[in-house]
Amino acid sequence: MKRNATAQWQGSVKEGKGSLTSQSTTLNNTQYSFHSRFEDGVGTNPEELVAAAHAGCFTMQLSAFLTEDGFTVENIQTKCDINLVTGSIVSSHLTIEAKIPEISDEDFQALVTKAEKNCPISKLLNTEITSTATLV
Structure with missing residues (x-):
């Protein structure tokens, strides 16, 4: 593809x-x-598009891993913050809120880490990737 x-x-x-x-x-x-x-001009920018790509890719990857492990995904919301410093993207931070019935926080966090490392956009980025994940 x-x-x-x-x-x-x-x-x-x-x-x-x-x-x-x-x-x-x-x-x-x-x-x-x-x-x-x-600045605050009208329009998009490359970093915003990278953030959208990373949030979308990670969320789909997490959903796939949860489904593979037999969990029902009611909702996952992921915000991605891209940090641009002196002409380089130095980090991508994912903030996840998810409603997944009958999953322990330990299992959820393990799948978040697995998705963080395995989504194609994470693999593409040559930067620090971190996350904060909360079950709601």
Whole structure:
């Protein structure tokens, strides 16, 4: 399987602007700029997209591991915080809240760690990955 996205940029890094389009067109000429990346400008930015990819990938991987072990997944919500420092992503932190009936916290935490290490986006990132997981 291969997926793709296209970035276009016009102008200098600070005054220019760009757009992103994904193969599925979920992103369709979605704007991004220096201001949306480093300030409070309108549009998305690469770090936000990495955070979305990591949260989504991890959540699906955790669901798969829970299901494989015979648990019913009622709900998993994952927030991902990407930390960009001096031009490098230095960490990705996942905050998970899940409703999984009849699972012990010990078993849940073990599966969270397993998903954290095995989701394809975690494997892609060359950075510190941490998590905080809570059963609700």
